[in-house]
Amino acid sequence: MTQLQINEVAPRDGFQIETTFVPTDEKIRLIDALSASGLTRIEATSFVSPKAIPALADAAEVVAGIQRRPGVGITVLVPNLKGAERALAGGVDEINLVMSASDSHGRTNLRMTPEQSLEQFAEILAMVRSHSRGSSVFINASLSTSFGCPFEGEVPQARVLDLAGRLLELGVQGVTLCDTTGMANPAQVARLCEAALAGFPGTPFTLHFHNTRGMGLANALAAWQAGIIRFDASLGGLGGCPYAPGATGNVCTEDLVHMFEQMGVATGVDLDALLAASARLPTLVGHETPGQVVKAGKADRRYPMPSR
Numbered sequence: 001m002t003q004l005q006i007n008e009v010a011p012r013d014g015f016q017i018e019t020t021f022v023p024t025d026e027k028i029r030l031i032d033a034l035s036a037s038g039l040t041r042i043e044a045t046s047f048v049s050p051k052a053i054p055a056l057a058d059a060a061e062v063v064a065g066i067q068r069r070p071g072v073g074i075t076v077l078v079p080n081l082k083g084a085e086r087a088l089a090g091g092v093d094e095i096n097l098v099m100s101a102s103d104s105h106g107r108t109n110l111r112m113t114p115e116q117s118l119e120q121f122a123e124i125l126a127m128v129r130s131h132s133r134g135s136s137v138f139i140n141a142s143l144s145t146s147f148g149c150p151f152e153g154e155v156p157q158a159r160v161l162d163l164a165g166r167l168l169e170l171g172v173q174g175v176t177l178c179d180t181t182g183m184a185n186p187a188q189v190a191r192l193c194e195a196a197l198a199g200f201p202g203t204p205f206t207l208h209f210h211n212t213r214g215m216g217l218a219n220a221l222a223a224w225q226a227g228i229i230r231f232d233a234s235l236g237g238l239g240g241c242p243y244a245p246g247a248t249g250n251v252c253t254e255d256l257v258h259m260f261e262q263m264g265v266a267t268g269v270d271l272d273a274l275l276a277a278s279a280r281l282p283t284l285v286g287h288e289t290p291g292q293v294v295k296a297g298k299a300d301r302r303y304p305m306p307s308r
């Protein structure tokens with residue numbers, strides 16, 4: 001059975017909406033702990049304007065300060081050409097571009113339609129290819145609102161697949177299908193994943209779910225049953241898009257790993273290490289986190305019999 005690949009997004013997607021600024025040294029400490037846990041990829045930050053997302057104003061310092069481990073790819077989200085240049089200067093392993101499948105969310109989140117995003121991506125890809133490190137950097141694109149838009153409602157599957165195909169034609173190497181505000185359901189997830197894998201064989205698709213309506217793990221299971229092996233997840237269940245109404249936390253990394261490991265599906269991740277890291281989050285962000293396993297313990301936890 002193929003081992004899953006888990007991409008940890010808490011340092012970027014998780015911290016971006018927090019009102020309490022997590023100190024740079026604490027971000028570095030957390031990322032170093034996560035990279036030692038067996039995770040495949042870590043989205044460390046975003047090279048976005050500090051005015052847009054003050055919580056990630058220390059992006060360059062974080063990337064420069066973290067420990068690099070063999071087999072752990074360091075990913076950053078970049079919103080534009082300048083961000084891509086900063087990412088390359090930081091020596092990252094992967095650049096994650098982001099666009100929306102819906103016009104209204106694209107205008108709200110990025111001030112661009114999908115067509116405009118594709119035009120910008122072409123410029124970014126040309127710049128990356130011309131860079132001395134360009135050939136060693138993986139380019140991924142995240143397609144927001146793939147399962148529904150909070151403004152428009154349903155996003156047709158054909159539109160999502162068309163945009164995925166156009167991204168790949170540009171030279172993007174991997175595509176993340178994002179349930180930005182937790183609108184997906186398992187049947188819908190299965191249909192889109194099966195169609196994507198059949199339509200673009202060999203393409204590394206990643207699935208990004210939010211647990212807004214309590215279906216995050218169910219959707220991840222449906223995606224895996226359809227053939228997906230790459231998943232985004234956020235420690236403690238932190239995160240959400242600051243420009244999408246109702247976009248509460250991502251699928252919780254330790255809960256996702258726990259579910260798959262209990263099923264006998266290998267993740268390569270040390271769950272105890274994740275739980276130890278997750279237990280520190282409330283102190284860092286100033287509030288409790290929605291993750292369940294860190295509170296209840298693993299399913300193999302045993303309790304002493306009550307005394308009579």
